[in-house]
Amino acid sequence: MSKWFWIALAAGIVVVVAIIVTVVVLRTDSQDDTVTVTRGDVDVTIESVGTVSMRDATQLIAPATTTVELISVIPGDEVREGDVLIELDREPFDETVEEAENALEEAEANLSLLNEQTDEPTTAESIAQRVQAQQIVDEAERALADAEQALSESLVLAPTDGTVIHVAIDEGDPVPQGTDLIQLAELRQFELIVNIDEVDLPLINVGAETRIILEAFPETTIESEIYSIARRAEMVGGTTVFPAQVRFDAEGDLLILPGMNAEVEITAEVRRDVLVLPEGSFQTVGRRTFVNVLEDGDIVEREIRTGIRSGGMVEIADGLNEGDEVVLP
Structure with a gap:
């Protein structure tokens, strides 16, 4: 056989090896850029502010x-x-x-x-x-x-x-x-009045969990709940709001005084033990929301339905199963 035959054969082998390496690398990269559908909790929180006042002052x-x-x-x-x-x-x-x-x-x-x-x-x-x-x-x-x-x-x-x-x-x-x-007043019993936007009102009920952080004590979180919600709206800065009362007691040696400012996080809606994916794991085009799922080495597009979102995580209401590998877009 001529030397040109051997040269052509060697070149062909190099091309085949290059193709195989490319496929392996591409598959490896795809697998590296995936996230797994897991189960978790998703809480929707609404933030507000208020000023501390005494409860049941005489x-x-x-x-x-x-x-x-x-x-x-x-x-x-x-x-x-x-x-x-x-x-x-x-x-x-x-x-x-x-x-x-x-x-x-x-x-x-x-x-x-x-x-x-x-x-x-x-x-x-x-x-x-x-x-x-x-x-x-x-x-x-x-x-x-x-x-x-x-x-x-x-x-x-x-x-x-x-x-x-x-x-x-x-x-x-x-x-x-x-x-x-x-x-x-009894200087351990306090309340906050926080304003709930009319848009958020359907998500919040009496008894909803709250977390209070006083500006004077930023490292301390006080757990409480919504005690009451007014049934009459007020206008604040051009926005329709409904005042809600949050009651809480002083904890430990905290010197809480009327007039202190506080930030309040209200847990508006909770989903426990649901399928979740990080934000950015899916794409939305028009009314369609879809992901690319890795199945037996192949990438398959699958339409999904999402639920509530919080803290960078999104509830997956339909279209995926726990353990599915989703290729990031």
Whole structure:
């Protein structure tokens, strides 16, 4: 055989080997660029912000128009039930009690006088006078009881154990009846009001899990849940929202105070033990979503249906099985 035959044969062998190597490399590369369909949990979370406020705070008000004489506490003080918090000027209360006593005395005297007129014939008019006089006595007795109650409230006492959150007045201030004086609360029970966009509202129910991160304590996560959701919308910055209440208790030694800012993550929807793939594992063209699946060394296109997405993972609702190898696009 001529040398050209051997040269041609050698060249052919080189080409065949090159083709085989190329196929192997391509298959190896394809296998390297695959992801496996696995099972996992997918949680949809919605983020919001809120400001900490006290839960079930007690607001004490002035029982009558008077002047503040003495304030015995400052914000942050812990108090016991019955402790004196504020002393109000007693003079207006004493005057009211005296006026009520005089009015009652006069009403009783008038009723007694009518009852003593037994020698006169009983008429409808005399009966009506006695009934009216008795009503005036009853009203005077109630007025005196109210005045005495107000007098007792000139000493503003703590109605329960708690912490002084806010003192709204200063010593010497004149205070009309109903003026806010002092606010008490249990300083371990708090709440947040977070706004839920109307678009997200169908995903969130009372009892949904929440994670609270206070700006003052960024390394601490407080677990809680949605306590209530308003049924009336509000407009905030041009967006329709529904306020939701999140309740939580202080944990450990955290010094949580009203007014602190917090970020809140709400778990809106959860899928447990479902098929998942990473984002970017599939392609969408028009209304079709599909993947390339590696089957016995061949790449096969397969249409799929996706579900919820979270944290870079996507729920695969249909079209794939656990363990399928998906070639990345």
